[in-house]
Amino acid sequence: MKDLHSDLEKELMGLSPSRTGTGFEQRISDALGLQGELLVQDINIEEKVIPLGIVRNWIIAASLIFLLGFIGVSIYFQKFMSQTLANSPIAHAQPDNVKNIALTPDSLPMVKNAIGPWQPRDREAILVEVRNEGIVREPELPPAQQFRYRYYDTSTFTDTADNSRMRVTVPREQVFQVKLEPY
Amino acid sequence: MSLIKKDTMWKEWFAQHGPRLLLFARQQARNDYDAEDILQEAFVRIWRLYGHTGEIAPGLVFQAIRRLSIDYARRDIRRQHREKKADEADRIECGSVQWFESSLEKKECHIQLEEAIRQLSSKHQEVLMLKIWGELTFEEIGKTLEIPLHTAASRYRHALTYLKSILSRQPK
Numbered sequence: 001m002k003d004l005h006s007d008l009e010k011e012l013m014g015l016s017p018s019r020t021g022t023g024f025e026q027r028i029s030d031a032l033g034l035q036g037e038l039l040v041q042d043i044n045i046e047e048k049v050i051p052l053g054i055v056r057n058w059i060i061a062a063s064l065i066f067l068l069g070f071i072g073v074s075i076y077f078q079k080f081m082s083q084t085l086a087n088s089p090i091a092h093a094q095p096d097n098v099k100n101i102a103l104t105p106d107s108l109p110m111v112k113n114a115i116g117p118w119q120p121r122d123r124e125a126i127l128v129e130v131r132n133e134g135i136v137r138e139p140e141l142p143p144a145q146q147f148r149y150r151y152y153d154t155s156t157f158t159d160t161a162d163n164s165r166m167r168v169t170v171p172r173e174q175v176f177q178v179k180l181e182p183y
Numbered sequence: 184m185s186l187i188k189k190d191t192m193w194k195e196w197f198a199q200h201g202p203r204l205l206l207f208a209r210q211q212a213r214n215d216y217d218a219e220d221i222l223q224e225a226f227v228r229i230w231r232l233y234g235h236t237g238e239i240a241p242g243l244v245f246q247a248i249r250r251l252s253i254d255y256a257r258r259d260i261r262r263q264h265r266e267k268k269a270d271e272a273d274r275i276e277c278g279s280v281q282w283f284e285s286s287l288e289k290k291e292c293h294i295q296l297e298e299a300i301r302q303l304s305s306k307h308q309e310v311l312m313l314k315i316w317g318e319l320t321f322e323e324i325g326k327t328l329e330i331p332l333h334t335a336a337s338r339y340r341h342a343l344t345y346l347k348s349i350l351s352r353q354p355k
Contacts, residue, residue, distance in 0.1 A: 005343040008350075012315045015283040015293055017206035024219060025194060031227045032193065032234075 118157035118166060125172070126152045136177065144177040192237055193230055200241045203316045206282055207245055210308050211252035215280040221251045242319055245327045249309075299349040307342035314339050 114120065129150040136146045151172040158165050205222055212218035225247035233239045283297050300308060313324045324335040 005340075005347070008343055008347055009315065011292075011296065012311075012346075015296060015316075017202035017316050018281055018284050019202050020205050020219070020222075024223070025197065027219075028193075028197065028223055028226060031223060032230060 117159045117161055119160060120155060121158040122156040124154050126154065128152055135180065143180045145180060147176045149174040149176065193234060196238070197226065204241065204244055204248065206316055207312050208248050209280065209282055210312050211248060212255065217255055221248055221255060225251050241317065242323045242327060245313060245317060245319070249327055295350065295353055299346050299353065302349050303342055303345055307338055307345060310335055310338040311342040
């Protein structure tokens, strides 16, 4: 079939289609506008595309900077918190509790035995002041909060011979240190 | 990044493919004025979509021409355009424009061939034009005309047979 029409095909191929009119290109140019004049091929691809290696290196560098920053902030924060905690006690000592401790009879350094004809009849320790003296630091010791207690120890003696009484009042100071453990 | 004007790119492409596209548009349209409109619209559409790559397949424009021709036939655009540009319509009358260029020495022969082609049915004309001057494969012709590949091949063979028959009847 192809051989039958090959001559005719050759003859047809000898015909050249008519060209468009002179004004036709201008019509298309007007219709295309600016878009017809710009090509992606004109864009410098090398300038547009960033090589993968550079992107990877930047990502690694940014990650390292971030990691180092995070570690630095963590260390600083830990140190700062430790210092803050060291400056503040875990719990403030309650004067009432300390008072009870101070008033236990065994802890009173008062006269217990008779002195001559005078027999001890009564004894008491009056807490007149509790002073929080803040945090003290001794060399090679952990920090501690210091409380200073001021007492008036009063002992009453009786002479059974003439039923006379004698009262002795002695000021006393006691210092407590509450150990602080920073966390 | 720089954008450089290259206004010759589409012109180069059109200089190479424009005549065959126009021939197909003329075959599809009812008159030369519509053919130019259809060709312009089809080319601009395709170039806007794919022209930034610098090269587009002519088959895409052939397809666009075919679809636009159908649209033109359905709508009444042809009449509106004719009214709008009555002067040009008067100048370009249906069938008055030659489809092919003819040299002096073979003018007679070319005119006979063109007349024979014009006598073919539209279905045979379009296949013949896409194959001979569009330089499309039967597969591409099938896609353009939305027909099976074998139908395209069959129509082409029939077109050549009919054309030969017409030419044999013409006085030499």
